[in-house]
Amino acid sequence: MTRQEIPVGVLFSSVGPYAEIGREAREGARAAIDEINASGDFGFRFTCVEADPQGEADRYAVLAERLMREEGCRHIIGCQTSWSRKEVLPVLERHQGVLWYTAPYEGFESHDRVLYTGACPNQNVVPLFQYAVPAFGNRAYLLGSNYIWGWEVNRIARELLGADGGCVLGERYIPIGDEQVAHLIEEIREKRPDFILNNLIGTSSYAFLRAYRALGREDPFFLPSRCPVISCNLTEAELPVLGAAAEGVISTSTYFETLDTADNRAFLARMRLLRGADAQISAMFTGPYLAAWLLARAIAETGKADPQGIIARLPDRPRPTPLGPVVIDRQTQHAHLTPHIGVVEGAASVRDRARFRLVGTRPAPLAPDPYLVDYDPHAGFARAPSGAASLDRETGPQLRLVT
Numbered sequence: 401m402t403r404q405e406i407p408v409g410v411l412f413s414s415v416g417p418y419a420e421i422g423r424e425a426r427e428g429a430r431a432a433i434d435e436i437n438a439s440g441d442f443g444f445r446f447t448c449v450e451a452d453p454q455g456e457a458d459r460y461a462v463l464a465e466r467l468m469r470e471e472g473c474r475h476i477i478g479c480q481t482s483w484s485r486k487e488v489l490p491v492l493e494r495h496q497g498v499l500w501y502t503a504p505y506e507g508f509e510s511h512d513r514v515l516y517t518g519a520c521p522n523q524n525v526v527p528l529f530q531y532a533v534p535a536f537g538n539r540a541y542l543l544g545s546n547y548i549w550g551w552e553v554n555r556i557a558r559e560l561l562g563a564d565g566g567c568v569l570g571e572r573y574i575p576i577g578d579e580q581v582a583h584l585i586e587e588i589r590e591k592r593p594d595f596i597l598n599n600l601i602g603t604s605s606y607a608f609l610r611a612y613r614a615l616g617r618e619d620p621f622f623l624p625s626r627c628p629v630i631s632c633n634l635t636e637a638e639l640p641v642l643g644a645a646a647e648g649v650i651s652t653s654t655y656f657e658t659l660d661t662a663d664n665r666a667f668l669a670r671m672r673l674l675r676g677a678d679a680q681i682s683a684m685f686t687g688p689y690l691a692a693w694l695l696a697r698a699i700a701e702t703g704k705a706d707p708q709g710i711i712a713r714l715p716d717r718p719r720p721t722p723l724g725p726v727v728i729d730r731q732t733q734h735a736h737l738t739p740h741i742g743v744v745e746g747a748a749s750v751r752d753r754a755r756f757r758l759v760g761t762r763p764a765p766l767a768p769d770p771y772l773v774d775y776d777p778h779a780g781f782a783r784a785p786s787g788a789a790s791l792d793r794e795t796g797p798q799l800r801l802v803t
Contacts, residue, residue, distance in 0.1 A: 413480060428684070435541070607643060609645040
């Protein structure tokens, strides 16, 4: 029997300043669509319809319009940056389509035409600070690419630090793709913070991390053990291009390939057959991968790809995926996700492959709180008597140390 063909838009940038994560996201969506079509479990097939904005923000809306109006896509998996997501919202409203937004982001949005499967603030920056502040101190230097992601994550960071009695020693922004970072390094050298929150993206982030690595060689104060760089968005996809500059960076993510679960081991075995034994899998890959599987499960349940029906039926109940069940919250249309904290190790080795060693994780998925209405910043950050980070608090994510 001939199966129905359902076009699915895939909208990621494979060239431009954040091409590394864009290519990884595109490959994740492709891998899932191929698996879904080959599984025989569904009475339909997905047709992957790709569009590449090449990292240019104003092209996302143009290409989303083409995907929906000319290619018949009711669902788009894509948009790497919050800037690009904001650009396509009017297109989604006009055509009554759905964007599956899979990247970690700054929150403070809940659009009726978007399903958010990436981490929001209580699943990224809050657990990151719950780890970093007790471990290193509450005097921070904040960096960001000059758009809403950098602005908003740094605003949240400033509020978290202020409520803890901490302070921001500097807050600086540069355009996406700008690699002129010498002035940032000099100010950090002068201010000597406890840690740096890096919300730069793509090539800007790579230039900064390389320069900061050089600073640490000149002055031991800036070694990762004393004054680390922390991040809400560094993933395995970028470790090869960073090389030794990634060593010691602390990142939060809802997926690391070092997660030791039966689901992840089976997933990695399949993906390495597909991508090669040396391929690194990151949250930028698994986000679109899981979104495609969630879409397939929802269409199978409703019997059609109608976006309104999908939005009405998808939330609240766990939906099986190859990486375990996923729940979408009905009120916010965000996913329940498990935050993890990892530190990059092996990046400076010529023999070992760089990886994230888990140093903190939560035992169960965390309900999304994109507006941070349920988080009490005035509770402060718990300090362990030994000086190590204590992450078990009644407010916010409950994390445990992993050794």
